[in-house]
Amino acid sequence: MGTGWRALRRRILTPDVSETSLDKRGFHKKSPAAQELLETVGKIFLDGYGHAVEARIPADAAARIDEIPPRFRGFAWEGAGMGFGMLDGLPGGGRKRVTEILEGPGAPHNYLIYVGVGWAMARLPRFRWPSPTEFDPLLRWLLLDGYGFHQAYFKTAKYIDAQYQDPAFPWPERKYSAYANRAIDQGIGRALWFIGGTDAELVTTMLSRFDPSRHGDLYAGVGLAATYAGGVEKAELELLAERSGVHRGQLAQGSAFASEARIAAGLHVPHTELATNVLCGLESALAAKITQDVRPDDPVDGELPAFEHWRRQIADEVLSLGGVGK
Numbered sequence: 001m002g003t004g005w006r007a008l009r010r011r012i013l014t015p016d017v018s019e020t021s022l023d024k025r026g027f028h029k030k031s032p033a034a035q036e037l038l039e040t041v042g043k044i045f046l047d048g049y050g051h052a053v054e055a056r057i058p059a060d061a062a063a064r065i066d067e068i069p070p071r072f073r074g075f076a077w078e079g080a081g082m083g084f085g086m087l088d089g090l091p092g093g094g095r096k097r098v099t100e101i102l103e104g105p106g107a108p109h110n111y112l113i114y115v116g117v118g119w120a121m122a123r124l125p126r127f128r129w130p131s132p133t134e135f136d137p138l139l140r141w142l143l144l145d146g147y148g149f150h151q152a153y154f155k156t157a158k159y160i161d162a163q164y165q166d167p168a169f170p171w172p173e174r175k176y177s178a179y180a181n182r183a184i185d186q187g188i189g190r191a192l193w194f195i196g197g198t199d200a201e202l203v204t205t206m207l208s209r210f211d212p213s214r215h216g217d218l219y220a221g222v223g224l225a226a227t228y229a230g231g232v233e234k235a236e237l238e239l240l241a242e243r244s245g246v247h248r249g250q251l252a253q254g255s256a257f258a259s260e261a262r263i264a265a266g267l268h269v270p271h272t273e274l275a276t277n278v279l280c281g282l283e284s285a286l287a288a289k290i291t292q293d294v295r296p297d298d299p300v301d302g303e304l305p306a307f308e309h310w311r312r313q314i315a316d317e318v319l320s321l322g323g324v325g326k
Helices: 003-013 032-054 058-065 070-089 097-103 107-123 141-154 156-161 174-195 200-208 212-228 234-264 270-280 284-293 306-322
Strands: none
Touching: 032 058, 032 070, 058 070, 058 097, 070 097, 070 107, 070 141, 097 107, 107 141, 107 234, 141 156, 141 174, 141 212, 156 174, 174 200, 174 212, 174 306, 200 212, 200 234, 212 234, 212 270, 234 270, 234 284, 234 306, 270 284, 284 306
């Protein structure tokens, strides 16, 4: 396959950047700075996606992504995860690109790549979805986080306004369809941060309209997005923490996940430190360390997936050491 064909493939498969415009999406514009941040995130995501679908081999995409500034590089890796997931899901292209990038230069960015593959799932027919066995048994739920973000971002009326949930979600297996919706809600919570334009008051108001049984997972997603993407000062983070109420642990768990994702990838930035200080009551390095200290060595799914037990342990440990939510 020549360079010309790969460039054509990129043009055919890559969504237009206008799709990430807040005006196009009808999302809230808190301020010019917040709008610029969110639209830059969208553009960089599509850059990463484009690098992936144009690459001769996955490592070629990695070399281009590594030129992106640290604040936004993770979003390019998320886009690349979607790109590689799309290529693996299309007929005739093989199904090894995601595995190759995760086992190679994308390893430090595995959280973001997993989420990006979930975006691809949202655009592929279900019979072309990847097998759950292709992924880490603990982290595979992050694909559904990405799926949920995509659906809320592009099908806002259905997933946010009408609060849709699939009654029998089939991945990774039917017996976990109820938990699959919870993992999807974590992605929907992340999307709320973008839909609400990083306006903590508006985001929490939108979240409050969902059934209370969904609030904890939604707050986990909001906490992750507020910590990873940023867009707020200390006062708004304090408002977010106050509004989370009994779900402060889930909010802090999402924040700790975001710190781990940035620190493990060498992409730590000041706004992540600030958010983790407020939402977890801890320095981001310690919050990130907690996620790994309590991570199961040999995860086994029971009535609930091991992923959920891990999240609960993170929340409990952060609340205990951070002295928040008491």
